[in-house]
Amino acid sequence: MNRAETFDGLCRSPNVDVCVLGGGINGLSVFRELALQGVNVLLVEKNDYCSGASAALSRMVHGGLRYLENGEFSLVRESLAERDRLLRNAPHYVAPLPTTVPIFDVFSGLANGIVRFLGLTRRPSRRGAVAIKAGLGIYDFLTRTRALMPRHQFRGRKATLKKWPGLNPAIRSSATYYDAWVSHPERIGIELLRDALSAGPNAMALNYATFEHAGAGEFALRDDVSGKVLPIQPRLVVNATGGWIDIANDTLFSVDARPAPLMGGTKGSHLVIDNAGLRDMLDGHMIYYENDDGRICILFPYLGKVLVGSTDIRVDDPGAVRCEADERDYILQSLAFVLPGVRIRPEEIVFQFAGVRPLPASKDSFTGRIPRDHFCTMLEGRDGGPPVLCMIGGKWTTFRSFGELAADMALERLGRSRLVDTAERTFGGGRAFPENPDLWVRRLSSATGLSVDRSSTLFSRYGTDAQGVASFIAMETDEDLLHAGYSAREMVHLIRSEAVEHLDDLLLRRTTLAITGELSLDMTDAVLDILAAEKDWPAQRKAQERGRFLSLLNDRHGVAEGTLSARNKQRSELCETTARSG
Numbered sequence: 001m002n003r004a005e006t007f008d009g010l011c012r013s014p015n016v017d018v019c020v021l022g023g024g025i026n027g028l029s030v031f032r033e034l035a036l037q038g039v040n041v042l043l044v045e046k047n048d049y050c051s052g053a054s055a056a057l058s059r060m061v062h063g064g065l066r067y068l069e070n071g072e073f074s075l076v077r078e079s080l081a082e083r084d085r086l087l088r089n090a091p092h093y094v095a096p097l098p099t100t101v102p103i104f105d106v107f108s109g110l111a112n113g114i115v116r117f118l119g120l121t122r123r124p125s126r127r128g129a130v131a132i133k134a135g136l137g138i139y140d141f142l143t144r145t146r147a148l149m150p151r152h153q154f155r156g157r158k159a160t161l162k163k164w165p166g167l168n169p170a171i172r173s174s175a176t177y178y179d180a181w182v183s184h185p186e187r188i189g190i191e192l193l194r195d196a197l198s199a200g201p202n203a204m205a206l207n208y209a210t211f212e213h214a215g216a217g218e219f220a221l222r223d224d225v226s227g228k229v230l231p232i233q234p235r236l237v238v239n240a241t242g243g244w245i246d247i248a249n250d251t252l253f254s255v256d257a258r259p260a261p262l263m264g265g266t267k268g269s270h271l272v273i274d275n276a277g278l279r280d281m282l283d284g285h286m287i288y289y290e291n292d293d294g295r296i297c298i299l300f301p302y303l304g305k306v307l308v309g310s311t312d313i314r315v316d317d318p319g320a321v322r323c324e325a326d327e328r329d330y331i332l333q334s335l336a337f338v339l340p341g342v343r344i345r346p347e348e349i350v351f352q353f354a355g356v357r358p359l360p361a362s363k364d365s366f367t368g369r370i371p372r373d374h375f376c377t378m379l380e381g382r383d384g385g386p387p388v389l390c391m392i393g394g395k396w397t398t399f400r401s402f403g404e405l406a407a408d409m410a411l412e413r414l415g416r417s418r419l420v421d422t423a424e425r426t427f428g429g430g431r432a433f434p435e436n437p438d439l440w441v442r443r444l445s446s447a448t449g450l451s452v453d454r455s456s457t458l459f460s461r462y463g464t465d466a467q468g469v470a471s472f473i474a475m476e477t478d479e480d481l482l483h484a485g486y487s488a489r490e491m492v493h494l495i496r497s498e499a500v501e502h503l504d505d506l507l508l509r510r511t512t513l514a515i516t517g518e519l520s521l522d523m524t525d526a527v528l529d530i531l532a533a534e535k536d537w538p539a540q541r542k543a544q545e546r547g548r549f550l551s552l553l554n555d556r557h558g559v560a561e562g563t564l565s566a567r568n569k570q571r572s573e574l575c576e577t578t579a580r581s582g
Contacts, residue, residue, distance in 0.1 A: 003499070006204045007223055011230055016042045016204075018410055019219075019234035021211055021248055023047075024054040025185070026358075026394050027240030028192040029403025034410060035196035035203035036420040042234070043196075043205035044221065048505045050189035052318070053242050055509060056355020057396045058270060058298055058309055061086055061094050062179035063142070064395070065288075066296055067372055068135050069127075075373045077142050079397045083180055084146050085423060086397070092429040092463025093188055096149050097181040097300065099286040100164070102338060103129045103173045127290065129154070129173055136177050149178035166281050166339045176285070183303060184461070185396065186509040190498055191428025191465075208501050211237075213251050217384030225501055236410055239390045243318030243356035249379070249388065257382040262392055264361040269323035270309030271331050272302065272351040274517050278342055279306050291334040299335065303516050305350065308335055315356055322556050323352040350517025352558040360392050374402045376409050387413065429463020440464075448474040457485060469493055482523050486511060491527055495534045503528055503549040514553065520567035524549065 020031045023045025031043040045051075063080035064072070086094040105128035127135075136152040143149075153176050160174040161167060167174075182188065196203050208224045211232065221232045241248045243265040250258055279301050286300035299308050311327045332344055359372070374394035381387045389409055394402045400422060411418060426433070434440035437459060445455040448470045458466035469490060478489040494500060494510045506527055513519040525546070532542040553559045 014232050016040050016234045018236045020238045022240035023049040025399040028189050029399045030406040032192045032196035033403045033407030035199040040202045044209050044211045045207045046210050048207050050186040053355035056353045059181050061182050061397050080142050082398050084148050089426045090430040091433050093184050094182050096178050099179050099288050100176045101288050102171045132175050152177035166341050195427045236386050237388045242358035261361050265356040265359050267313045267315045267321045268310040269327040269354040271349050273306045273348050274350045275348050289338045297334045318356040321354045323354045351515050376406050429465035481526050484523050491530045503545050521564035522568045
């Protein structure tokens, strides 16, 4: 992932078969698919990899139970198949998640669901036990041959409230089924990138770069880090920019040749809450519930905290989305509805995020009715330019199959055949995943000299890729970074091997420090010192980077500098308490 080498290679050979625009999960997926087929392919991402919607998902890996109501059976079938593949191919990041649905009625929603399925109404309605039973029966039927997880089960009111006494006492029953969750979605994006680049010099990628129309079928690549610009001439462009598809198309076509809008995304916002009582109350389950307005919401333990969401609001500018105050209030109100005894203090909201669901253009007044399926549209080039394949829609769970679909269309256009199937291809830390993780960790500890606890932590973060990280750490003297569970050498490894260009790349995406509320101001400055030393930044550049990150954290994620400063004191007091008890 050496940036200079990538740019130098493009200077020597600016003609590529395919240029993929967008380094989100779908762009990385199609890039990987094409690279593994030996295609000369370039990926261009204007910000960091997985920094848009691919960093703002609900962390669910699921079939989409509610999509059955829209009649999207093929999407649910495909999603469940891809969910099960991720459980096998990425076991270091994707794990089963027992999911419980509180039920308040018996027959409610059944008739309305039927007429909605027929397209006769758009109104949401509360789903009763019969409708939920039917949906879960279909879920079990679609996964019957794989049977990776238990079938669904129902509990009566008494048994439900015994297990979850904090639930709204108005419930009639509950249903539990299994889906899955992903702990580090941005890291999966990095692993797909590395798998693609492992195919050889035919695959190249740049973050913080733009692909610009230069007139009369000509294009230019601009490196926003160095400022360099060079001509690029692809035979095909894949527009995988998600919510930015129409914006990107406007830059690829002249004004009189621009296509009609293809995208009509909606915003989903989430909160991360640090409340041990709430976390323990969930007993390891996701609560998948309907707010009193019929909107589906989720609530589940996430990396020691609790993730709650989400909203579903139409947006016009995907670059300006953030969780607004009214959305935060809505999410907290929904939480109070399903768990009426829980009260969340403002300081317990340690992080918030929002992203745009890349849905196809639709005039439907009810956003829940907009199809969640994915498809590709080929736009023929104008003025001598290349054709543009647009990836429309898609959900995180189906990134592999969506990338496969787009790649097959690109291969057909290029007159090439598929060489490698990715359906059962493990990647990153999921390769050679051990049946006995404890034994693997002890062997890693013995081989590197790191403690068993440290080796276990690295395994939880990187899977079997922890071998390379641990070996790098062990090569020189290391130091802990303010008891945050990360070390200086670990940060250096991430900077050197994972295309890190800005502080937020490290603190928001390569690690989980920010999203879990573990980040303090001292930790921020310690990591910035390491990054600045690696990049040889002067004092002014370092100060600019610090200001950039703190503004981003406050504006987009609701974490003010004062909050980070307060965590300095909390961490210091915790360390003093630990030292005294020791």
